[in-house]
Amino acid sequence: MSLAAQVQSGDRRALSRAITCVENGDPEARGLLEELYPRVGKARRIGFTGPPGVGKSTLVSELARHWRAAGKTVGIVAVDPSSPFTGGALLGDRIRMNAIGTDPGVFIRSMATRGALGGLARATYDVCDVLDAAGKDVVLVETVGVGQSEIEIVRVADTTVVILSPESGDGVQAMKSGLMEIADVIVINKADRPGADALETQIRSSFELSTSRRPPELVQTAAATGKGIAEAASAIEAHTEKLEKDGALRDHRAARLRFRIGRLVEEALSRRLSHDAAAAAWLDERVDRVLAGRMTPGDAAEEMLDRLTAGPGRGTAPRPARLAR
Amino acid sequence: MSLAAQVQSGDRRALSRAITCVENGDPEARGLLEELYPRVGKARRIGFTGPPGVGKSTLVSELARHWRAAGKTVGIVAVDPSSPFTGGALLGDRIRMNAIGTDPGVFIRSMATRGALGGLARATYDVCDVLDAAGKDVVLVETVGVGQSEIEIVRVADTTVVILSPESGDGVQAMKSGLMEIADVIVINKADRPGADALETQIRSSFELSTSRRPPELVQTAAATGKGIAEAASAIEAHTEKLEKDGALRDHRAARLRFRIGRLVEEALSRRLSHDAAAAAWLDERVDRVLAGRMTPGDAAEEMLDRLTAGPGRGTAPRPARLAR
Numbered sequence: 001m002s003l004a005a006q007v008q009s010g011d012r013r014a015l016s017r018a019i020t021c022v023e024n025g026d027p028e029a030r031g032l033l034e035e036l037y038p039r040v041g042k043a044r045r046i047g048f049t050g051p052p053g054v055g056k057s058t059l060v061s062e063l064a065r066h067w068r069a070a071g072k073t074v075g076i077v078a079v080d081p082s083s084p085f086t087g088g089a090l091l092g093d094r095i096r097m098n099a100i101g102t103d104p105g106v107f108i109r110s111m112a113t114r115g116a117l118g119g120l121a122r123a124t125y126d127v128c129d130v131l132d133a134a135g136k137d138v139v140l141v142e143t144v145g146v147g148q149s150e151i152e153i154v155r156v157a158d159t160t161v162v163i164l165s166p167e168s169g170d171g172v173q174a175m176k177s178g179l180m181e182i183a184d185v186i187v188i189n190k191a192d193r194p195g196a197d198a199l200e201t202q203i204r205s206s207f208e209l210s211t212s213r214r215p216p217e218l219v220q221t222a223a224a225t226g227k228g229i230a231e232a233a234s235a236i237e238a239h240t241e242k243l244e245k246d247g248a249l250r251d252h253r254a255a256r257l258r259f260r261i262g263r264l265v266e267e268a269l270s271r272r273l274s275h276d277a278a279a280a281a282w283l284d285e286r287v288d289r290v291l292a293g294r295m296t297p298g299d300a301a302e303e304m305l306d307r308l309t310a311g312p313g314r315g316t317a318p319r320p321a322r323l324a325r
Numbered sequence: 326m327s328l329a330a331q332v333q334s335g336d337r338r339a340l341s342r343a344i345t346c347v348e349n350g351d352p353e354a355r356g357l358l359e360e361l362y363p364r365v366g367k368a369r370r371i372g373f374t375g376p377p378g379v380g381k382s383t384l385v386s387e388l389a390r391h392w393r394a395a396g397k398t399v400g401i402v403a404v405d406p407s408s409p410f411t412g413g414a415l416l417g418d419r420i421r422m423n424a425i426g427t428d429p430g431v432f433i434r435s436m437a438t439r440g441a442l443g444g445l446a447r448a449t450y451d452v453c454d455v456l457d458a459a460g461k462d463v464v465l466v467e468t469v470g471v472g473q474s475e476i477e478i479v480r481v482a483d484t485t486v487v488i489l490s491p492e493s494g495d496g497v498q499a500m501k502s503g504l505m506e507i508a509d510v511i512v513i514n515k516a517d518r519p520g521a522d523a524l525e526t527q528i529r530s531s532f533e534l535s536t537s538r539r540p541p542e543l544v545q546t547a548a549a550t551g552k553g554i555a556e557a558a559s560a561i562e563a564h565t566e567k568l569e570k571d572g573a574l575r576d577h578r579a580a581r582l583r584f585r586i587g588r589l590v591e592e593a594l595s596r597r598l599s600h601d602a603a604a605a606a607w608l609d610e611r612v613d614r615v616l617a618g619r620m621t622p623g624d625a626a627e628e629m630l631d632r633l634t635a636g637p638g639r640g641t642a643p644r645p646a647r648l649a650r
Contacts, residue, residue: 030623038618125622254612257622261611264626265633266591272630286586287579293363297450297582298355301589305597308590308633 003028004035007134012107015134019109022126033126036133041253043075043132044240047157048142049179054165055189059223059232060142061100066233067138068105075131075139076108079124107131122267124156125260154182155256158249159239161185161232162216164203166195180206183216184239187232191220269308282307328353329360332459337432340459344434347451358451361458366578368400368457369565372482373467374504379490380514384548384557385467386425391558392463393430400456400464401433404449432456447592449481450585479507480581483574484564486510486557487541489528491520505531508541509564512557516545594633607632 003021006014018036022029048060057078064074100106109131111124124141131139141156154160162183167190180186186203188196200218207215217235221228243249273279286303289295328346331339343361347354373385382403389399425431434456436449449466456464466481479485487508492515505511511528513521525543532540542560546553568574598604611628614620 030621033621033623037615037621040618041616250616253616257612257615258608260622261608261615261625261629262591262595264623265594265629266587268626268630269590270587283583283586287582290362290582290586291366291575291578293365296355296358296362297585298358298589300586301593304586304590305593 002035004032004133007036007130008039010135012104015107015130016109018130018134019127022130023111023123025123029126033129036130039133039135040129041132043128043136043139045128045132045139045141045156045158046236046240047153047160048140048163049153049160049182050163051165053167054163055223056142056163059163059187059189059221059229060140062221062223062226062229063233063236064100064106064138064140066229068100068103072137073105073135074107075128075134075136076106077124077127077131077139077141078108078110079141079143107134107136128156155259158243158252159184159236161187161236163187163189164199165190166193166199185232185235186216186218187228188218188220189223191228192222192225196220279307327360329357329458332361332455333364335460337429340432340455341434343455343459344452347455348436348448350448354451358454361455364458364460365454366457368453368461368464370453370457370464370466370481370483371561371565372478372485373465373488374478374485374507375488376490378492379488380548381467381488384488384512384514384546384554385465387546387548387551387554388558388561389425389431389463389465391554393425393428397462398430398460399432400453400459400461401431402449402452402456402464402466403433403435404466404468432459432461453481480584483568483577484509484561486512486561488512488514489524490515491518491524510557510560511541511543512553513543513545514548516553517547517550521545604632 001009003014003018007018018032020026021032048056050056060076060078064076067074101108109127111127128139128141141153143153160182162179162185164186166188180203188199188203190196200220203218204215217239219228219232219235221232223229240249243252273283283304286295286300290297290300326334328339328343332343343357345351346357373381375381385401385403389401392399426433434452436452453464453466466478468478485507487504487510489511491513505528513524513528515521525545528543529540542564544553544557544560546557548554565574568577598608608629611620611625615622615625
C-alpha cells in the first residue's frame with residue numbers, strides 16, 4: 001500500500017511520515033501530493049493569530065475539544081517562528097498534547113518556519129492539504145509569535161480568527177498592525193480579567209469609525225475555564241457557512257490558490273536558477289552593474305524576465321543594458 | 326533641468342515630487358531612477374524596528390539630531406502599515422516634525438504600506454535610492470507597528486537596529502518573533518524605567534544559550550531625555566564600519582539586491598500576466614483543476630514556468646496536465 005493510501009486509511013504513523021515528507025520537500029513529496037490531491041478540499045481551514053501571550057494554544061485546544069465532542073476530526077498545525085529562543089512555545093505544545101493529544105481523532109503537528117524570515121512556513125499549505133486528504137473535518141492553523149506569519153495566515157485559512165486579550169495593550173497593537181483587517185472573527189480571550197468590555201468597546205468603535213469593511217463577529221472567551229468556547233465555535237462556523245452559501249468560499253480559495261501558485265512559480269524559478277550556472281553568472285553581472293550605479297534594479301528585473309521568456313538556451317549572452325555607459 | 330537633476334541639486338520640493346513619483350510607480354519613475362542611479366550607493370542605510378510603543382520615533386529623531394550635529398545630512402523614511410486605525414502613528418509624525426522637521430538638512434517622508442499585507446511598502450527600496458541619490462549621508466528607515474515589515478527591514482538596511490523597552494514583555498515577544506535574529510544593534514529604550522537591566526540580562530543570557538550567532542551590540546537609551554544617544558550612534562556606526570572594512574557591506578548589499586531583483590521580476594511577471602488575457606485564462610483553468618482535486622498547486626506552478634520559459638506565443642495551448650483524469 002502506498003504512503004498516500006495509508007494516509008487515507010487513517011494510519012497515524014503514515015500521516016506523520018507524509019507530513020515530514022512534504023515539510024522537508026523530499027523528492028517523493030510531489031508524487032505523494034498528486035496521489036492525495038483528489039481527496040483535498042473537504043476540510044474547513046481555520047487560522048488563528050494574535051499577539052503572544054493571549055492564550056492562543058489554550059483556545060485552539062478548547063475549540064478542538066469542542067469540535068471533537070460534536071463528532072468532528074481535527075488536525076492542528078502550530079507554526080513556530082523557529083527562533084533559537086522559542087523554548088516557551090515548545091513547552092506550551094507539550095502541555096497541550098497532554099490535554100487533547102491522546103485523542104485519536106486529533107492530530108497535532110508543530111512546524112518551524114525555518115529560513116522564511118518571519119513568514120509562514122513554506123510547507124504550511126502542503127501540510128494542511130495532507131491533513132485535509134487524511135480526512136480531518138477541521139484543520140486549525142495556529143501561528144506562534146509575532147511577524148509576517150500573523151498576516152499571512154489569510155493565505156491558508158477559510159476563516160481567520162484574531163485572538164486578543166485585555167492585557168498589555170493588545171487592542172492598540174492589533175489595530176496598528178493590520179491584524180484587524182484580516183479578522184473574520186475576533187476573540188477576546190482571558191475575558192475574566194479586567195478590561196475585556198473596555199477592549200470590546202474600543203474595537204467596536206474603531207470599526208464604526210472605519211468605513212472600509214463590515215465589522216467581524218466579536219466573542220469573549222476565557223479558554224482556561226471553557227467560558228465562551230461554544231459561542232466562539234458558533235461564530236467561526238457561521239462565518240464559513242456564510243462563505244459557502246454565498247459561493248464566496250470557492251472564490252476565496254481560488255484567490256488563495258492563485259497566490260500560492262505564484263509563490264511556487266517563484267520557488268521553482270529560483271531552484272532552476274540555482275542549478276543554472278550561466279543564469280547565475282548572468283545575474284551576478286547585473287548585480288555588479290547595479291551596485292556600480294550603471295543600471296537600476298528595475299531594469300535588471302526587466303532584462304531577466306526577457307531572458308526567461310526568451311526560452312532555454314536563448315538569451316544567455318548578455319544583452320546590452322538600457323543604461324550601458 | 327530634469328527632475329533628477331533638480332533632486333541632485335538639493336531642491337527639497339523636487340525631492341518630494343521624485344519620491345511621490347517612485348512611490349506611485351508613475352510612468353516617469355523608471356527614467357527618473359535610471360538618471361539618479363549613478364549617484365546611488367553612498368548613503369548608509371539604517372533600519373529601525375521593534376514593537377509598538379517602545380519610542381522608535383523619538384529615538385530615530387534623536388539619532389537624526391545627533392548625526393546632524395556631526396555635520397551629516399539625514400533622510401528619514403517612516404513606513405506606516407496604513408491601517409485605517411493608525412491615527413496614532415501620524416500624530417507621532419507630526420510631533421516629530423516639530424522637533425527636527427524645520428532643519429533643512431533633514432528630509433522626512435512617511436509611507437503607507439498600502440495593499441502589501443503587512444509588508445514593507447513595495448516602494449521603500451526606491452524611496453531610499455532617491456534619498457541616497459539626493460545626497461543624504463544617512464537614510465533612517467523606521468517601521469511602524471507590528472508585522473512583516475519588522476522582519477523585512479533587513480532587506481533594506483545596511484545595519485538593523487531592534488528597539489525594545491522594559492515595558493510590556495517586549496523582550497519575550499521579540500525573542501519569540503525572530504526579531505533578535507535580525508538585530509545588528511539592540512537598543513533598550515526607556516531605560517530610565519524599571520526593568521531595563523533585567524531585560525538586558527535576559528537578552529544577554531539568551532544569546533549565551535544560543536550558539537547560532539555572535540550577540541549584537543546592546544545599548545541602553547532614554548531617548549526622551551537624550552541619555553545614551555551618542556552611545557547608540559557609536560554602536561550603529563561601528564557596525565557599518567566593520568561591515569565596510571570586512572568587505573561584507575558589498576556582499577550584504579549584493580544579497581539584498583538579488584532578493585530585490587527577484588521581487589521585481591515577480592511584479593513584472595504578474596503585471597505582464599494581468600495584461601495577457603490568454604495567460605489569465607490559462608491560469609484560471611489550472612486553478613479550477615486544482616480546486617477540483619485534479620492537479621496539485623505544485624504541478625500547476627511547474628506548468629506555468631514551462632509555459633513562461635517556452636517564450637511568447639508558444640505554450641499558449643493548454644498542455645496535458647500531469648494528473649489529467
